[in-house]
Amino acid sequence: MSVLVDVDTRVVVQGITGHQGSGHTLQMKLFGTKVVAGVTPGRAGTQVEGVPVFDSVQEAVDRTGANASCIFVPAPFAKDALLEAVDAGIRLVVIVTEHIPFHDMLIMYHYAKERGTRIVGPNCPGVASPGKAKVGIIPNVVFRPGRVGVISRSGTLTYEIVNGIRENGLGQSTCIGLGGDPVVGTSFVDALPWFENDPDTDLLVLVGEIGGTAEEDAAEYIRQHFTKPVVAYIAGRAAPAGKRMGHAGAIISRGKGTAQSKQAALEAAGARVGRFPFEIPDLVSEVLRERGRR
Amino acid sequence: MVKLAEWRGKEIFRKYGVPLPPGRVARSPAEAEQWVRDGSVPLPCVIKAQVLAGGRGKGGAVRFANTPEEVRAAAEAILALEFKGERVREVLLEGKLAIGRELYVAITLDRSARVPLLLTSSQGGVEIETVEDSAIVRQPIHPFPGLAGYEKRRASQSLGLTGAASKALSLLLDALWKAFNAEDAELVEINPLAVVGEGLVALDAKVIIEDDAAFRHPEYSEIRDDRTPLEEIAREKEIAFVQLDGNIGVIANGAGLTMATLDVLMEFGGHPGVFLDLGGTDDPAKVSEAFLLMAQARPRAVFLNIFGGVTRCDTVATGLVQAMGQIPPAERFPLVARIRGNNEVEGIEILRKAGITALSSLKESAQSVVAAAQGPPPAGGRA
Structure with a gap:
């Protein structure tokens, strides 16, 4: 047992095709994390570091059983990314993105909380359990x-x-x-x-x-x-x-x-x-x- | 954060329907006189310096006038002021009102509870920091339903407002709540909120806009706030840069490590003068840019403290050596670098070859830079 993440953690990376998203996807995999999917709207069917990319988080969840998300999308789109993850049933979301307006974060926090999703971040390095999984950077x-x-x-x-x-x-x-x-x-x-x-x-x-x-x-x-x-x-x-x-x-x-x-x-x-x-x-x-x- | 001067805050209040005294902004004594002569501002009136610092009343930055001539003279005096280091560029003229009680109302963020907080106090007109906690009513507002009717009634009750004044408060709080959210404010504050007859009037306005929401608010991008000129350049280049009082420049990556570096320097008798947070960058060009900005602050010595986790030490070192080469020899300063983490050995090697002191112990390097800063001043003096 460990805190927040363990060997059953299956990560979807939102914003996987960006510079940060792709680089840290590789690092998470090298850590031993099961990175099972990536999401970038319009980039479905491609792969990043051997990870299949989908158009939506829901598709990623349906096809790969992802249960945690790591968000790298730029600040203006971070709220949308979080809402999408929550609605797709993701219960742990690590938000690496920095400079998210706190007014957005207020909505994100309460929306996620009321639906049982735990957010770590934003503007954070994430969660890691050595030998098990890392979601973040x-x-x-x-x-x-x-x-x-x-x-x-x-x-x-x-x-x-x-x-x-x-x-x-x-x-x-x-x-x-x-x-x-x-x-x-x-x-x-x-x-x-x-x-x-x-x-x-x-x-x-x-x-x-x-x-x-x-x-x-x-x-x-x-x-x-x-x-x-x-x-x-x-x-x-x-x-x-x-x-x-x-x-x-x-x-x-x-x-x-x-x-x-x-x-x-x-x-x-x-x-x-x-x-x-x-x-x-x-x-x-x-x-x-x-x-x-x- | 963008702190808005009173008149800008009041422009926002006006947009959302917060009641204000009749007023105009003037940038010259002639303009001030014009506003009362053409009836835009009724006499008698108050003339207030538009500066960000508090305590204007006691500092001679607020004056009263009964005639156009007095208005001109008052505006001339205030526009010549330098108030707590800020040059006065604008004055706000407002008609003087028959004021009853003075109240306090604000909406800000409660970070622990992660909700907006409505603050009310019947002790307005004084600095809120001096009001006892027990005299301030704190009401959390859930962001989804927003400000509810019963919360506004509770606010009325706490302020002792009834009848028409209570109704006026309800409308005012709706306006303030809208402004707080739509303008991405960290703070909207009215102090004092004056009871005038059966109504309410915002005599002052303090509005702070959040930087991170700048992408939604291009209208605030031109507003200068309380940054120093170098801090302003840094902001444009997206480098976190803060000027303090000392003479040692600090460059580190990550806000936490930067603060820890300042702590260690202070502990060993150093006086940090500027700090600069590289963030997650390892782009040599960005490192150079940051370093040249630091040079402009004319530090006596510079301490570079990098932990290469995501960042690579060798790329940071390369950027640093390039930047050092661009500084004229007469303006150079002692540099002590302490780098740990990814490609640490390569980074230290690059720096040592360029004649820069490079260590891996935080303690030793801090002591070394403190000693360097106590040495003879470089040509041209310090910041």
Whole structure:
């Protein structure tokens, strides 16, 4: 068992004929993922990296049994792509596309939620369980199978930390990149229960950043319900208030959402909070040693 | 985000039917005088600087006038102001009203709940940040049915409005809700919303439009907001670029890693001056472009921190070496590169051959760039 994806995950790639879509289709396959279909309207009958392309998600589902989607289509068309996936019965959609207006995302989120579809993203690296499946764009090289779970709002920073865990001789159960946009399909609080209930996860790494209150919400959940050890890092201590730091979500306002408030909340909830990203892999090893689970 | 000046926000409000005082925008004292002489703006009136910073009232950027001559003099004084670093280019003239109570109304996004949030407070006319949380009523609005009748009645109740004023609020909230959605706003705010007789009038307007919806709103593409000129160029080139107060330039890929890099630099005594997020690109031309933009900010030293996951370290390095070659020797600055991940060895090799310090430890490279920034300044001074 693992979180969100497993060996039965069958992926349809929406926007498979684009540069990103085709490149990452290959990478997902190399990871061992069952990429069974692609969708680009008007390109049915062709193939990308040996994957058959269909005109619609419904056809892809009917013909290949796809049950998860990875969306690469450009932002103006992302809402339509998501609605199509939900209506075709897809229950996990990873949206890699960035710059989707949050007003679109509000509609996408509630539409999917009311029909039982889980969105991860947008503007996110996706989900990976080493040895099982990857839906998204996290580089294959950083992983090895193991028992550390990772949830993060960042992309590259996550790769760096996951890679450090691997270099320390440990591996990952499941890694989820939530994306840093103001409205995301999956938040820390949504994902925490999955890792709590996942028998393959011994410890959770949480990588947050300034802006919003997602980390404070997570800390509250951890304090009340989460029994496994948590190691955390919050990016953005040095960020000035009110400046947009690349991620639309990383804006500090009204004194809330600062790195300090997030660190304090997580520490109060019992998490070990690292000051630097490069400390995280060592903290993970240390905490696992203390718990005798290495 | 595109923060709109008051008069632009009010143009949007007018489009959707939010009641406003009679008003006009002027760009010169003569024009201001003209608007009162021809009766477009009734006297007495208020003259307000059109700047994005708050606190205009206390800062001399809002004046009152009773005659056309006073209007001209007030406009002249305000148009000569530089208010909190912003040059005043426009003034808004509005007829003075007999104001009753001042209220607060806004719609914004609740990120945690993932719904729009209607905020109301009977303590309008002051900075909302100073109003106690208990005096602000927060009402989540589900995006599908939209703003419901009972939610508007609840808002009326919270503001103590009854009868005709309650009816006016209902119409105003419908207009505000439409504006929030149709204009892809992050925030629509009226503070103060004045009770005038039995009616309501928006005395101020704060509207922030979301950047990501720009493809639906070409009308906002020309509006300058609070970016610096270099930030503006970066936006045109689609590079995430933010100017801070320090002297070390930071180039990294991914917002999270960029922020983490700033954190590490600060920890070792460095002062980041500019940061630039390459995002997922590994196109050498794009890397060069980004680097040349960084050079224009005249940093004392530059720190490049790349984790090549999707990006390849060797292509980033190639772009970097090309860009360094285009900078005149007198304007060059110490560069420390820290690259990890895909093709790391090749990338480090390319950089070292070009005489650039290339390391793989974040800690060591951060210390090295902090030391470089404390060295003698390059010709031409710093940013």
